[in-house]
Amino acid sequence: MQATFRVFALLALALLAAARPAAAAQALSIDIYGPGQNVVNMCVAAPLSLDPAQPAPAAAAEFLGYVQQDLGILPFLRLTPDNQILGGTTLGGVSREQIDFNRFQLSKVDLLMTLGLAPDGAGTRIEGRVYEVGTGRLMVGKAYSQVSKENLPLAADLLCAAFLEALTGNGDIFRSVLAFTKNLGKNVREIFTVQPQGRNLSQVTSLGGASVSPVWSPDGRYLAFSHHGASMHSLGIWDRSKDRIFRTRLPGETITGLAFTPENRLVVAMSGRGAQDIFLLTPDLLKVAETLASGPAIETSPRFDKEGKVMAFVSDRHGAPQIFVRDMESGAERRVTFNGKYNSTPALSPDGKHLAFARMLPEGHRIFVLDLASGAERQVTFGPGKDETPTFAPDGYFIVFSSNRSGTEQLYLTTRFGGEPRLIPTGGGAVFFPAFGPLLTK
Amino acid sequence: MKSRIIVSVAVLAMILMLGAGCAKKKVEAEPMAQPATSEKAGETVKGEDMEAAAKKKAMQAAMDTITNERIYFDFDKFELKAESKTVLAKKAELLKKYPAFKVLIEGHCDERGTEEYNLGLGEKRAKVAMEFLVIQGVDVSRLKIVSYGEERPTCTEKTESCWSKNRRDEFKVF
Numbered sequence: 001m002q003a004t005f006r007v008f009a010l011l012a013l014a015l016l017a018a019a020r021p022a023a024a025a026q027a028l029s030i031d032i033y034g035p036g037q038n039v040v041n042m043c044v045a046a047p048l049s050l051d052p053a054q055p056a057p058a059a060a061a062e063f064l065g066y067v068q069q070d071l072g073i074l075p076f077l078r079l080t081p082d083n084q085i086l087g088g089t090t091l092g093g094v095s096r097e098q099i100d101f102n103r104f105q106l107s108k109v110d111l112l113m114t115l116g117l118a119p120d121g122a123g124t125r126i127e128g129r130v131y132e133v134g135t136g137r138l139m140v141g142k143a144y145s146q147v148s149k150e151n152l153p154l155a156a157d158l159l160c161a162a163f164l165e166a167l168t169g170n171g172d173i174f175r176s177v178l179a180f181t182k183n184l185g186k187n188v189r190e191i192f193t194v195q196p197q198g199r200n201l202s203q204v205t206s207l208g209g210a211s212v213s214p215v216w217s218p219d220g221r222y223l224a225f226s227h228h229g230a231s232m233h234s235l236g237i238w239d240r241s242k243d244r245i246f247r248t249r250l251p252g253e254t255i256t257g258l259a260f261t262p263e264n265r266l267v268v269a270m271s272g273r274g275a276q277d278i279f280l281l282t283p284d285l286l287k288v289a290e291t292l293a294s295g296p297a298i299e300t301s302p303r304f305d306k307e308g309k310v311m312a313f314v315s316d317r318h319g320a321p322q323i324f325v326r327d328m329e330s331g332a333e334r335r336v337t338f339n340g341k342y343n344s345t346p347a348l349s350p351d352g353k354h355l356a357f358a359r360m361l362p363e364g365h366r367i368f369v370l371d372l373a374s375g376a377e378r379q380v381t382f383g384p385g386k387d388e389t390p391t392f393a394p395d396g397y398f399i400v401f402s403s404n405r406s407g408t409e410q411l412y413l414t415t416r417f418g419g420e421p422r423l424i425p426t427g428g429g430a431v432f433f434p435a436f437g438p439l440l441t442k
Numbered sequence: 443m444k445s446r447i448i449v450s451v452a453v454l455a456m457i458l459m460l461g462a463g464c465a466k467k468k469v470e471a472e473p474m475a476q477p478a479t480s481e482k483a484g485e486t487v488k489g490e491d492m493e494a495a496a497k498k499k500a501m502q503a504a505m506d507t508i509t510n511e512r513i514y515f516d517f518d519k520f521e522l523k524a525e526s527k528t529v530l531a532k533k534a535e536l537l538k539k540y541p542a543f544k545v546l547i548e549g550h551c552d553e554r555g556t557e558e559y560n561l562g563l564g565e566k567r568a569k570v571a572m573e574f575l576v577i578q579g580v581d582v583s584r585l586k587i588v589s590y591g592e593e594r595p596t597c598t599e600k601t602e603s604c605w606s607k608n609r610r611d612e613f614k615v616f
Binding site: 138189213232255256257269297298299320340365386 | 447469518546553554555557558559561562563564566569584588589590593594602614616
């Protein structure tokens, strides 16, 4: 798909420098670390024709919609609407000398994005720029040629990824994919996938019963999940490359969590007639190869960092659910949550340095992020309702979690530093168990 | 058996018809015999149906008792309460009386926990009931457990009264 159009050119060498994450972040001095603080006001100007003699191409409005959809999920960004800008957002042109930044400054806009489009062969040429309103400095400039109608969303993703990279150092969120479980009726839950900006929503399973706890294999080929039928639990595996689903019974009766090791081996929390423990399965999924965590009661929700050095899990071995981590090399386990009586649904950042989890507070479950080295905790969600099952995006910066704050369970995007959670469109219905997969290949 | 009775009644009816055509005196005697034989045959049929029906009714009642009476748990607990043991003991007696019954025990939780942990907790709740029944003499091969965690609430209000109804074991005969 990507081959159908190519990144045409950076507009100027200066833009290359501006796109370097560290430099850009330093120049902007935008502090996005803190819930509800330091929100950046951004305005996307009305798209213009690159040829002043011609009106903007028909693709302009559609492209603008995709850009707004992308930017709309960023928790630290507030999009300023057209009617709040003195004289509106229609500019004299897309480059610096054609823009009256004062109008935007008066409306307290920090960043301004301009879009220019023109017919280009069978497609459209698109130029996108982001300026710092206060200084007029060009922060990002990208041009895409021969963009077909079907590739408009991808061009928007690339432009917004470049912008986000300039701000945070990583723009991968726009090419991430999420799996999740959606309620489709009484006792029916199926697995879906979607991009965080709400695009490419797709139903994976149609098994009836409940398909829950989806996890991706590190290579992105397989999606494993637990299926709850009329009288038993079974393991389901979707082979994404062949779009086939394979189901099998496991040695245990109840499946309470799944994870993949970096070597694509499956780890399952399950029980037979004995205790509920966490096991590494043999590659044929028929037997237990190794017990990874065991206790007198419930051991569940195994999660790994990207390199598989650390496994986080929930255990109520001390009488209530708390989170433990296991060093996979030495086998040493240590408890890492000590505040609160009910800590569960752990998620490790890809680098293994941070642990996101849900803590039950009197007002409901809330998401916390723990620095595993220092033990410092930060509450990143504040309800209302019940926030649970956080999952780190591949960039280790964004976190998606499920919450019933609107009355129905939905997925929300925030960051590991907090920020106003943004709703991820999932097509209606209660949704649970978000799980980030590997990045979509370009 | 039924066919033999039908044949007997038909033969009797023919005899009666023939008798009616032969002599009036015999008409008085023969009709007396007919209801006696017929009634006897009827009683045999009726008796068998009633016994089967009674058995069926008792079995259904036992099944209802096993399935309708749930047991409940405290929040984040899977210990059996005293009243739950009474309910389970009654189920155990019925299961021993009806060895054809097999039972699926479903463990459920309220919504206040988190999904995966609740699946584990639901399993513990189902398993503790299963173990109690086994101790009471029910063969373990007749029991099966499954956990649905918080997936299948019976009550959706956000009150303790409602949550307490969802922290339960259900019993299905299969």
